[in-house]
Amino acid sequence: xxxxxxxxxxxxxxxxxxxxxxxxxxxxxxxxxxxxxxxxxxxxxxxxxxxxxxxxxxxxxxxxxxxxxxxxxxxxxxxxxxxxxxxxxxxxxxxxxxxxxxxxxxxxxxxxxx
Amino acid sequence: xxxxxxxxxxxxxxxxxxxxxxxxxxxxxxxxxxxxxxxxxxxxxxxxxxxxxxxxxxxxxxxxxxxxxxxxxxxxxxxxxxxxxxxxxxxxxxxxxxxxxxxxxxxxxxxx
Numbered sequence: 595x596x597x598x599x600x601x602x603x604x605x606x607x608x609x610x611x612x613x614x615x616x617x618x619x620x621x622x623x624x625x626x627x628x629x630x631x632x633x634x635x636x637x638x639x640x641x642x643x644x645x646x647x648x649x650x651x652x653x654x655x656x657x658x659x660x661x662x663x664x665x666x667x668x669x670x671x672x673x674x675x676x677x678x679x680x681x682x683x684x685x686x687x688x689x690x691x692x693x694x695x696x697x698x699x700x701x702x703x704x705x706x707x708x
Numbered sequence: 709x710x711x712x713x714x715x716x717x718x719x720x721x722x723x724x725x726x727x728x729x730x731x732x733x734x735x736x737x738x739x740x741x742x743x744x745x746x747x748x749x750x751x752x753x754x755x756x757x758x759x760x761x762x763x764x765x766x767x768x769x770x771x772x773x774x775x776x777x778x779x780x781x782x783x784x785x786x787x788x789x790x791x792x793x794x795x796x797x798x799x800x801x802x803x804x805x806x807x808x809x810x811x812x813x814x815x816x817x818x819x820x
Binding site for chain 1: 738739741743745749750751752753756758794796800807808810812813815
């Protein structure tokens with residue numbers, strides 16, 4: 595029944611490691627997003643994909659690489675993790691490709707880099 | 709870049725008191741959305757305003773969009789402990805890139 599799901603929910607890792615976060619939506623939406631929420635709760639968009647195509651790519655280090663194998667999945671791979679990557683990462687989806695569409699957020703992945 | 713300023717950053721009220729958070733922009737907004745994030749949870753969509761001067765209500769929540777479409781407010785009447793959380797506005801600026809820009813949120817705590 596879960597609309598937007600993410601795995602894992604928690605991720606604790608050492609600096610320099612590579613890790614991936616997975617996201618799946620069963621809402622039939624065309625657009626998916628990755629957001630980063632820092633310790634001050636600031637939500638900032640990182641990427642968006644519409645039907646597997648990259649639409650938005652904010653100023654994000656190229657250590658972050660999104661991949662969308664199909665429109666229901668959007669994964670985020672992070673290379674060479676740094677302390678500053680510690681945050682909660684939210685996946686979201688919206689019905690169409692418009693920023694005026696409602697965004698449905700996943701439960702989040704809390705990443706802690708030691 | 710495009711910014712949406714949200715105030716106050718924190719608000720602490722006694723149960724039963726009213727609460728208001730404001731969202732302001734220096735540029736005209738195409739729309740504004742409001743989200744609520746409970747502690748430990750994820751943002752959940754509350755409402756979207758599109759028209760100049762629009763007012764929408766959801767039970768004890770009243771949402772307004774300014775006449776100039778540069779500001780918005782969320783007002784909660786007679787807060788309850790279930791209202792606790794962080795309230796975010798998010799907006800798409802006219803002529804800007806097709807992405808929602810989120811305010812920094814207002815964290816509401818309610819004393820029972």
